[in-house]
Amino acid sequence: MSAFNAIGEEREIDRDEFTPSVEPQPTWCPGCGDFGVLKSLKQALPEVGKTPEEVLTVTGIGCSGKLNSYLDTYGFHTIHGRSLPVARAAKLANPELEVIAAGGDGDGYGIGGNHWIHTARENHDITYIVFNNEIFGLTKGQTSPTSPKGHKSKTQPSGSAKTPLRPLSMSLNAGASYIARTAAVNPNQAKEIIAEAIEHDGFAHVDFLTQCPTWNKDARQYVPYIDVQESDDYDFDVTDRREAAEMMYETEDVLNEGTVLTGRYYVDEDRPSYLEEKRAVGELPDEPVAERYFDEDAEWERSYDLLDRHT
Amino acid sequence: MSDDELIWRIAGGSGDGIDSTSQNFAKALMRSGLDVFTHRHYPSRIRGGHTYVEIRAAGHEVQSRGDGYNFLLSLGDSFARNPQEEAYYGNEEIKPLSENLDDLREGGIIVYDEGLISEEDVADLDLEERAEENDWHVFPMDLRGLAKEHGREVMRNTAGVGVTAALLDMELEHIEDLMSDAMSGDVLESNLEILHESYETTKEEYDFEHDLRAPEGSHETEQALLSGSNAIAYGAIDGGCRFISGYPMTPWTDVFTILTQNFPDIGGVSEQVEDEIAAAALAVGASHAGVKAMSGSSGGGFALMSEPLGLAEMTETPLVLVESMRAGPSTGMPTKPEQGDLEFVLYTSQGDSSRVVFAPGNIEEAYEQTRLAFDIAWEYQIPTIIIYDQKLSGENTNVDVEFFDREPEPGLGSTLTEEELKEAAHDNSGKFKRFNYEDAENGVAPRSLPGQKGGRYLATGNEHSPVGHISEDPDNRVFQMDRRIGKLDAIREELDEERPSNQTYFGDETAEYGIITWGSSQGAVQEAVQRLNESGHSVKGLSVSDMMPFAEAEVTDFLESVDEAMVVEMNATAQFRGLIQKELGRFGDKMTSLLKYNGNPFEPAEVVEGYEVNLADEDRQPTAQVRIEPAAGD
Numbered sequence: 001m002s003a004f005n006a007i008g009e010e011r012e013i014d015r016d017e018f019t020p021s022v023e024p025q026p027t028w029c030p031g032c033g034d035f036g037v038l039k040s041l042k043q044a045l046p047e048v049g050k051t052p053e054e055v056l057t058v059t060g061i062g063c064s065g066k067l068n069s070y071l072d073t074y075g076f077h078t079i080h081g082r083s084l085p086v087a088r089a090a091k092l093a094n095p096e097l098e099v100i101a102a103g104g105d106g107d108g109y110g111i112g113g114n115h116w117i118h119t120a121r122e123n124h125d126i127t128y129i130v131f132n133n134e135i136f137g138l139t140k141g142q143t144s145p146t147s148p149k150g151h152k153s154k155t156q157p158s159g160s161a162k163t164p165l166r167p168l169s170m171s172l173n174a175g176a177s178y179i180a181r182t183a184a185v186n187p188n189q190a191k192e193i194i195a196e197a198i199e200h201d202g203f204a205h206v207d208f209l210t211q212c213p214t215w216n217k218d219a220r221q222y223v224p225y226i227d228v229q230e231s232d233d234y235d236f237d238v239t240d241r242r243e244a245a246e247m248m249y250e251t252e253d254v255l256n257e258g259t260v261l262t263g264r265y266y267v268d269e270d271r272p273s274y275l276e277e278k279r280a281v282g283e284l285p286d287e288p289v290a291e292r293y294f295d296e297d298a299e300w301e302r303s304y305d306l307l308d309r310h311t
Numbered sequence: 312m313s314d315d316e317l318i319w320r321i322a323g324g325s326g327d328g329i330d331s332t333s334q335n336f337a338k339a340l341m342r343s344g345l346d347v348f349t350h351r352h353y354p355s356r357i358r359g360g361h362t363y364v365e366i367r368a369a370g371h372e373v374q375s376r377g378d379g380y381n382f383l384l385s386l387g388d389s390f391a392r393n394p395q396e397e398a399y400y401g402n403e404e405i406k407p408l409s410e411n412l413d414d415l416r417e418g419g420i421i422v423y424d425e426g427l428i429s430e431e432d433v434a435d436l437d438l439e440e441r442a443e444e445n446d447w448h449v450f451p452m453d454l455r456g457l458a459k460e461h462g463r464e465v466m467r468n469t470a471g472v473g474v475t476a477a478l479l480d481m482e483l484e485h486i487e488d489l490m491s492d493a494m495s496g497d498v499l500e501s502n503l504e505i506l507h508e509s510y511e512t513t514k515e516e517y518d519f520e521h522d523l524r525a526p527e528g529s530h531e532t533e534q535a536l537l538s539g540s541n542a543i544a545y546g547a548i549d550g551g552c553r554f555i556s557g558y559p560m561t562p563w564t565d566v567f568t569i570l571t572q573n574f575p576d577i578g579g580v581s582e583q584v585e586d587e588i589a590a591a592a593l594a595v596g597a598s599h600a601g602v603k604a605m606s607g608s609s610g611g612g613f614a615l616m617s618e619p620l621g622l623a624e625m626t627e628t629p630l631v632l633v634e635s636m637r638a639g640p641s642t643g644m645p646t647k648p649e650q651g652d653l654e655f656v657l658y659t660s661q662g663d664s665s666r667v668v669f670a671p672g673n674i675e676e677a678y679e680q681t682r683l684a685f686d687i688a689w690e691y692q693i694p695t696i697i698i699y700d701q702k703l704s705g706e707n708t709n710v711d712v713e714f715f716d717r718e719p720e721p722g723l724g725s726t727l728t729e730e731e732l733k734e735a736a737h738d739n740s741g742k743f744k745r746f747n748y749e750d751a752e753n754g755v756a757p758r759s760l761p762g763q764k765g766g767r768y769l770a771t772g773n774e775h776s777p778v779g780h781i782s783e784d785p786d787n788r789v790f791q792m793d794r795r796i797g798k799l800d801a802i803r804e805e806l807d808e809e810r811p812s813n814q815t816y817f818g819d820e821t822a823e824y825g826i827i828t829w830g831s832s833q834g835a836v837q838e839a840v841q842r843l844n845e846s847g848h849s850v851k852g853l854s855v856s857d858m859m860p861f862a863e864a865e866v867t868d869f870l871e872s873v874d875e876a877m878v879v880e881m882n883a884t885a886q887f888r889g890l891i892q893k894e895l896g897r898f899g900d901k902m903t904s905l906l907k908y909n910g911n912p913f914e915p916a917e918v919v920e921g922y923e924v925n926l927a928d929e930d931r932q933p934t935a936q937v938r939i940e941p942a943a944g945d
Binding site for chain 2: 003077
């Protein structure tokens with residue numbers, strides 16, 4: 001018998017289950033794009049058949065980090081930039097958990113950049129949602145790694161001299177096997193993409209454009225967006241690495257000129273997830289390690305049995 | 312200094328196989344019935360540079376490296392590239408011979424490889440003259456030539472062991488057995504040939520005028536040769552640890568490697584990750600999801616772990632970290648021991664943070680306290696740190712095999728099953744009160760695991776309500792803080808009342824002079840106390856392991872019972888003495904310090920001398936390499 005009965009439970013799941021029934025009310029500003037992420041997660045999770053108790057949402061610091069305060073799953077609100085290593089390990093400890101990591105562009109692309117690259121490289125089977133509003137929100141409006149060049153803020157008063165980071169291209173180069181961009185202003189697409197990302201076996205990176213009505217009023221997320229798959233202007237194969245790379249590059253150029261393109265950019269169903277890779281080389285047991293601690297019949301090896309090599 | 316012991320030093324360049332050869336020879340000595348203690352000295356480089364391993368072997372218990380040595384096998388540095396005296400690492404070919412001579416005892420033996428070390432170089436050392444002065448017995452042997460003739464040049468180690476065995480009048484049996492275990496085919500045959508040839512040649516060519524012979528001894532039970540890193544790794548396995556994450560850094564890497572290599576067979580998971588922040592954060596994530604997890608590093612890497620450490624404390628995620636100290640600050644001396652990270656490990660991380668810190672003093676304590684660290688961490692949901700150093704990491708000693716014959720303790724401590732969760736407190740929303748302060752025992756509120764039915768909550772590094780929601784409510788803040796900090800008192804009580812003491816006492820109980828130490832300096836102090844008592848002094852010793860919560864009662868009793876105490880530690884700022892004063896708030900006028908921070912661990916004679924200088928009450932310092940720090944007010 002499993003020690004984790006909430007995992008794999010089959011029943012009708014109501015999206016309201018994901019809403020905490022009492023406080024806290026979100027502290028996000030009115031009109032904040034973060035509401036869009038919360039909403040699309042609440043819609044996507046029942047759709048893919050996940051119960052609140054089998055989902056672990058791991059967040060970083062910033063407005064985005066409060067996601068799991070307002071989403072009723074198991075949650076771990078970590079520290080600035082560190083959601084991914086915590087999430088990775090939770091998945092390795094118990095691969096049957098549905099692990100979703102989330103954070104902002106400052107949190108994930110800035111301070112957590114190193115973890116992001118390596119999580120993508122290893123293709124961990126987790127979903128990673130980055131609330132990208134091109135600004136540091138909770139610390140009150142400083143320039144972020146995705147803020148456009150020339151962006152003026154209290155910490156870049158003369159306009160940023162830095163070229164913005166290209167999150168989609170970075171993720172592709174690093175090795176993520178599912179890469180998409182969506183936006184809070186397009187809830188239907190957002191829900192679909194989040195659902196797909198959750199179901200994907202491997203590292204699914206969703207760059208989620210979220211408007212910041214308080215600190216980044218000029219952000220281009222307000223302009224109409226175009227779905228790259230649905231537009232005739234952009235014809236490419238999402239499973240083709242080269243074509244995807246080219247599209248991402250083009251998109252990331254025009255994003256800074258005021259055109260917002262969203263949609264799926266890269267989907268590689270063939271690349272094994274890190275769990276599979278690790279199992280294949282004998283470094284990950286078939287059964288979740290976490291289960292073992294509840295198994296009364298489990299045999300626990302003793303160091304005493306390893307002493308032969310020392311005698 | 313007893314004469315019934317062998318301290319064999321094999322010296323060469325890094326990459327010359329000094330380590331593997333010494334491991335085998337130490338094992339052979341252990342198998343012949345002797346107690347052994349090894350000490351490794353090596354530079355931070357892969358090939359070349361002066362390196363040595365010392366093996367102390369005796370028919371009685373040995374607790375430290377001893378003082379000096381009495382047998383030098385100098386192989387020369389075959390990787391030496393730079394002949395300049397003042398070169399960066401000073402890596403001349405002859406260094407393995409010249410660098411070692413000052414510590415060689417009177418009547419000692421020198422074997423050097425004349426195949427690698429030239430006659431002119433030896434002449435420059437005035438070796439003949441010095442040998443006469445000190446009654447050294449010098450045996451130049453063409454070890455390289457011998458090895459080449461029967462196998463390959465690298466096998467000159469084996470030739471050196473053969474010569475050693477002949478000169479000490481040892482049987483070759485154990486050495487042969489160990490070789491057969493480690494090698495096969497042509498390699499084994501060549502090595503055996505070289506071993507026998509060098510043995511016979513030595514016996515034939517030389518008259519043995521020296522007194523040194525292999526000591527005799529016997530063990531009543533089977534012995535195992537283990538390092539401190541082994542002991543920590545095995546303590547973790549028996550404590551139920553099945554997840555380790557890390558980033559390589561000397562000397563912590565040994566623990567990481569040992570667990571990584573064992574985990575595939577015993578169902579554990581090991582991750583080598585991008586940096587130490589990730590390493591500790593992974594351990595937190597795995598622990599949160601229900602696996603007993605550990606991570607670790609050495610000073611510089613541990614610095615990066617400061618924030619996940621605080622996160623573990625605030626979210627009450629059980630976690631074990633190990634910190635193997637090396638000389639600092641910054642990258643310091645990567646391969647040299649120091650006890651300089653104590654204050655850092657005790658206080659790193661922001662806020663009124665608390666953790667449990669144990670500092671084992673020898674191999675057995677390293678094993679015991681690592682097990683205990685897992686037990687306490689999971690019972691009290693608090694980060695627990697094992698602080699040790701490069702010395703304890705790398706030294707090998709023999710341990711009674713039966714010491715390890717005990718059952719593992721894989722339990723998850725105060726973690727609930729789904730059945731228990733049904734009965735546990737939930738709030739109106741149906742959420743589990745994971746951080747309940749109302750009926751928490753000993754400050755501990757039992758936890759649930761993601762995936763369990765009825766256990767949903769939020770773990771956050773922010774201050775939080777009983778179900779885990781971020782909260783700045785002043786009353787809740789005070790309740791939660793008091794509960795978390797209160798764990799330390801509860802742990803101290805448990806350690807004092809329900810567990811055997813982690814502190815080690817030695818010497819004459821009634822003595823009015825005390826020597827206090829901590830961590831890996833224990834062995835040298837223990838031996839020094841023994842010697843002092845044997846030579847008519849009355850001294851007692853205390854080696855402290857419980858750094859936080861501090862072993863307050865025991866240290867108080869000890870200090871109250873003596874007129875004067877000397878605190879011995881390997882750092883320049885008397886960190887442990889400072890801790891005693893901070894924790895106990897008195898005794899400042901009773902304590903002096905004996906400090907050493909030159910990269911080498913204490914030898915017992917240095918502690919003896921420190922005591923003598925202190926007692927003589929003279930205004931002098933013992934030697935250039937150690938320092939006396941007077942008592943407060945002196």
